[in-house]
Amino acid sequence: MSTPRVLVAGRPSDLSSSHTDGFAIRHRAMLRLIAGRHEVMLLGLRLPHDDARIDPEFDHFPYAEVALPPQASTRTARAVAAVRTLARSAPAPWELSIAQTAATTAPSVVVTLGPWLNTEYRILYNRYPSVYLFEEDLSRMAELASQSRQGRLFRRLEIGAHGRSRSQPQVVVAISDVEAPTARLRFPRSRTAVVPITLPTAEWPVATSASEGTEIIVAGVLAEERNSEGLVEVLEEVQRRGLGGTLRFRLISHSGLHPSLERFVSTDWVEHRADPGPIDEIYRTSKVALVPAKRVTGMKTTVLQAWTTGCPVVCFSGSAGAFGHEADDALLIGNRAGEIVEHLLRAMQDDQLRVALVAHGLDQVLKRFDPTVHAKRFLDLLASATQHYVGGPA
Secondary structure, rough: OOOOEEEEOOHHHHHHOOHHHOHHHHHHHHHHHOOOOOOOEEEEEEEOOOOOOHHHHHOEEEEEEEEOOOOOHHEEEEEHHHHHHOOOOOOHHHHHHHHHHHHHOOOOEEEEEOOOHHHHHHHHHHHEEEEEEEOHHHHHHHOOOOHHHHHHHHHHHHHHHOOOOOOOOOOOEEOOOOOOEEEEEEOOOOEEEEEOOOOOOOOOOOOOOOOOOEEEEEEEEEHHHHHHHHHHHHHHHHHOOOOOOOOOEEEEEEOOOOOOHHHHHHHEEEEEEOOOOOOOHHHHHOOOOEEEOOOOOOOOOHHHHHHOOOOOOEEEEEHHHHHHHHHHOOOOEEOHHHHHHHHHHHHOOHHHHHHHHHHHHHHHHHHHHOOHHHOOOOHHHHHHHHHOOOOOOO
């Protein structure tokens, strides 16, 4: 029996070597998992102004690339795209390039990577059994999509149009239970499954003791406003209260910093590292982890990273929400910057509290985010996509 051939399609940045992009970390782990059982080919779909490179770890896989046009941004352009989908219009030239490139690999199944690409994959869904890593609904973020009443109504109409399309994958994978309803709404013909974030044990061995250090680690894509705005408020509060000598921060962000953070880097209590090396070692040599995102979709990978490395976590309620109340004992949660600063002071000074937070965090990792359990689940979903596929070129 021949080895199944899997084509993995996505933006090059979806498989980049970033240590702070939760999607890239997840996708790299998924690719390693697939490659352990299947023959793998990669298809890079490059948007304009995207200069990312896939992780050199994957250079040995056959790789092809297709240039994509700019994504529709105006409502008029998006409405035209929705109408084209409903009318089952002829594929655009770039879509035909995707199909032609995929055909040369003769895949048994296609895995497509979200959440930044979506309808761009429709020609693959028409031709092959597919699993789409939907991940999360980014349209709930104000900087990415209008949150006005008119904007939300337009999105509902757009989602409804795409939901009626026959170009849908066999399986859609959401990153958390919170995201599953949106996945079902967008892809009503697909089977929806939840496979949460997990961390590969080779890169992220589970700690057996609390981290040790003197500083607060803040890791993530801090160039984005949704990840930086809460941090700005916390740093302003620290500065206002003259606590810079007590609370010292290490900002780890491969993508750089949002302009609102630059003024703090010139102080002697805030340090930024773009490429610090193995980030698990940074957690292990930090006293506390701060997860400052106030507005979150999906699930914060940085919470899992801190739990796994035995680093106590302080976060805004927005970052805690996806983990549910069963994780409350593993987190110090605040709604305002002042509360966060108080939590940071407690976590820095109370060793008994730190030990308790670490124990509860490790318990969450072992019970809910075991990579072995969810790896098997994903491979089963991959197999089921092929078994239940009915279709062909459309």
